[in-house]
Amino acid sequence: MWVLAYSNAFNVLWPIFGTANQLLAALTLFAVSAWLLLRRRPNWFTLIPGVFMLLTTLASLFILMRSYWLKQNYVLLAADLLLLGLAVGVIFLFVRTFSRGRKERSESKPDQS
Numbered sequence: 001m002w003v004l005a006y007s008n009a010f011n012v013l014w015p016i017f018g019t020a021n022q023l024l025a026a027l028t029l030f031a032v033s034a035w036l037l038l039r040r041r042p043n044w045f046t047l048i049p050g051v052f053m054l055l056t057t058l059a060s061l062f063i064l065m066r067s068y069w070l071k072q073n074y075v076l077l078a079a080d081l082l083l084l085g086l087a088v089g090v091i092f093l094f095v096r097t098f099s100r101g102r103k104e105r106s107e108s109k110p111d112q113s
Contacts, residue, residue: 016079019060023083026053027090034097038104058087 029050036043061084068077 012073012076015060015064016076016083019057019064019080020083022053022057022060023087023090026050026057026087029053030090030094034094037098054087054090058084061087 029046033043033047033050036046061080065077065080065084068074068080
């Protein structure tokens, strides 16, 4: 901790830590949204903030990626790319769960004909 404080590394690490934290929050909101969907409950109140948080996190990751590339800070660039990959994974898993939940919901409804 003393080395980080003495070298002022907190100012360098803080932006990537913040995006990781926001990505975790978006993941949590998507997990709750998927759980609500599979339980056939309204999920818009967790889905809308989750989408907003994910979009702002992705924008931040792209901005930081450019900054790290220009500064040739390859360690933080690798961390940024890892977080970007995790964000894409979150999107993929949620879309898969969301489409499965909708399919199950439509199959369980009785025919209206």
